Structures are given as structure tokens and as C-alpha cells.
Amino acid sequence: MSEIEHTKTRIKTAEIRLVAAKKMKAAAKAAEAVALAEIKALSSSENSFATLRRRPEEGVTLTFEEYSSLLSKAQDAQEASKQREVDAMMLVDEADVSKTEILKKVEEATEEVKVSKKALEEALSRVEAANEGKLAVEEALRKWRSENGQRRRSVQNSSKFKNPSSSQHRKDSVLVDVNGLTLVNDELKPVLKTTLSIGQILNKKLLLTEEFQNGFRAGKKAGKRTVSLAQMLGKPTGELQSSRKDEKENALKHHLPTKRKKFGFAKISHLVTQHSKKKKQHTASLRCRSAE
Numbered sequence: 001m002s003e004i005e006h007t008k009t010r011i012k013t014a015e016i017r018l019v020a021a022k023k024m025k026a027a028a029k030a031a032e033a034v035a036l037a038e039i040k041a042l043s044s045s046e047n048s049f050a051t052l053r054r055r056p057e058e059g060v061t062l063t064f065e066e067y068s069s070l071l072s073k074a075q076d077a078q079e080a081s082k083q084r085e086v087d088a089m090m091l092v093d094e095a096d097v098s099k100t101e102i103l104k105k106v107e108e109a110t111e112e113v114k115v116s117k118k119a120l121e122e123a124l125s126r127v128e129a130a131n132e133g134k135l136a137v138e139e140a141l142r143k144w145r146s147e148n149g150q151r152r153r154s155v156q157n158s159s160k161f162k163n164p165s166s167s168q169h170r171k172d173s174v175l176v177d178v179n180g181l182t183l184v185n186d187e188l189k190p191v192l193k194t195t196l197s198i199g200q201i202l203n204k205k206l207l208l209t210e211e212f213q214n215g216f217r218a219g220k221k222a223g224k225r226t227v228s229l230a231q232m233l234g235k236p237t238g239e240l241q242s243s244r245k246d247e248k249e250n251a252l253k254h255h256l257p258t259k260r261k262k263f264g265f266a267k268i269s270h271l272v273t274q275h276s277k278k279k280k281q282h283t284a285s286l287r288c289r290s291a292e
Contacts, residue, residue: 007123011116018109025102032095035088043085198276 007116007120011113011120014109014112014116018106018113021102021106021109025099025106028095028098028102032092032099035091035095038088039085198273
């Protein structure tokens with residue numbers, strides 16, 4: 001852009017110089033015309049003076065002093081006319097020289113204008129070429145971005161089709177608490193799941209224990225051996241006592257798991273309450289961090 005502005009200023013200065021040269025040419029022509037007019041006037045005056053001298057005397061008598069004064073005046077006028085003629089010729093010569101110089105300057109100015117216009121055209125062509133290159137680069141960059149985006153999307157889609165469960169199952173260990181909050185490593189990410197209250201959990205545990213007890217009773221009833229009166233009478237008392245002891249031991253063995261189950265249920269409820277307290281403390285600390 002600076003080169004173009006410099007070329008424009010050069011063109012303006014060349015045009016100004018051309019206008020000045022044309023004005024100087026017109027002034028030289030005017031001076032030449034004035035000099036020629038003076039030469040013509042002097043030549044006409046000389047011719048008139050010569051005709052006066054050639055005329056015959058008409059009987060006019062002059063004294064010597066008058067004649068000498070008239071003669072000196074005529075000589076002075078002739079010398080003045082000659083000097084004027086020389087000056088006019090000098091002016092004509094100067095006008096011719098200035099005319100040639102002006103013509104030379106005009107030619108130089110026109111040549112400079114042509115060179116400046118050529119330089120301006122070259123600068124404009126370079127600017128157009130630079131703009132075309134810029135547009136080509138921008139178009140290539142746009143195509144590359146679009147192709148890269150399409151390629152990336154195709155790669156993502158292909159990876160999704162190949163491993164549809166990769167987004168769901170991660171390699172990192174996942175910890176799930178009671179209310180449906182998943183803990184991945186050290187980050188807490190809430191996941192919308194069906195949250196269970198403590199009352200629902202306790203009801204489920206109670207139902208499980210009741211079903212277990214009902215099953216145990218049914219098994220106990222089914223496990224009793226039916227002994228006939230003849231067998232009871234046929235067996236000695238020692239065998240009857242040993243069979244009764246075995247039945248009592250079996251009943252105790254089947255009864256112990258229910259107590260253990262009840263104890264385990266109390267322990268689970270205690271752990272659930274502790275975990276809910278820890279969860280409340282952790283959520284409160286996270287809210288404080290987000291508020292900060």
C-alpha cells in the first residue's frame with residue numbers, strides 16, 4: 001500500500017510539472033510574438049526613415065545646427081532600433097531555447113507519468129495476486145477444516161459402532177452409594193437413578209428375613225421324621241433319647257442362622273445410617289467449594 005501511495009504522489013507531481021511546462025511554453029510563444037512585433041515595428045520605422053531621406057528637397061532650408069541635431073537624432077534612433085532588433089532577436093533565441101527546454105521537460109514529464117502509471121498498474125496487479133493467494137489459502141484452510149471435521153466425526157461414529165458399551169463401562173473403578181451417586185476416582189459425579197429411602201431398604205430387609213424364617217419353618221416341619229408306635233415301642237429307650245438329642249441339635253443349628261441374620265440386619269442398618277451421615281457431610285463440603 002505504501003508503494004501505491006508513493007506512485008500516486010509521483011504521478012501527481014509529474015502532472016503538475018507538465019501543466020507548468022505547458023504554461024511556460026505559452027509564455028514563450030507570447031514573448032516570441034512580442035519580439036516579432038517589435039522587429040516589424042523597427043523595420044517599418046527604418047523604411048519610413050529611408051524614404052524620408054530619399055525624398056528630394058522641397059526647398060526647405062535648415063541651419064547647420066538644426067541639421068546636425070536632426071542627424072544625431074536619426075542616428076540615435078537608428079542605433080536604438082538596431083539595439084531593439086538585437087534584443088528582440090535575443091529574446092527570440094531565448095524563447096526558442098526555453099521552448100526546447102520546455103518541450104524536453106514536457107517529454108520527461110510525460111515519460112515519468114507513463115512510468116508511474118506502469119508502476120501503479122504493477123503494484124495493483126501484485127495486490128490483486130496477493131488477494132487471490134489469500135483467498136486461495138483461506139479456501140484451502142476451510143476445505144481442510146471441513147474434511148478434518150468430517151473425518152473426526154466418521155472416526156467417532158465408527159468407534160461408537162465398534163464399542164457401544166465403552167461409553168457406559170469405564171476402566172476406572174466406580175463406587176455407588178445408596179442414593180445413586182457415583183464416585184469415579186476422586187470426582188463426585190451425580191447420576192440420576194431411582195433413589196431408595198432408608199424405610200424402603202429396611203422393608204426389603206424385613207421381607208427377606210420373614211421369607212427366610214418361613215422357609216426355615218417349612219423345612220423344619222418337613223424335616224421331622226414320622227415314627228410309628230410300633231417303632232417307638234420296638235426301640236430301646238437309649239435310642240429314643242439319642243434320636244431326640246439329634247433332633248434338638250438340628251433345631252438349634254437351623255435356629256442359629258436366623259439370629260445371625262437378625263444381627264447382620266442390625267449391622268447393615270447401622271452402616272447405612274453412618275454412610276448417609278458421611279454423604280451429607282460430603283455434599284455440604286462440595287456446596288461450600290462451589291460457592292467459593
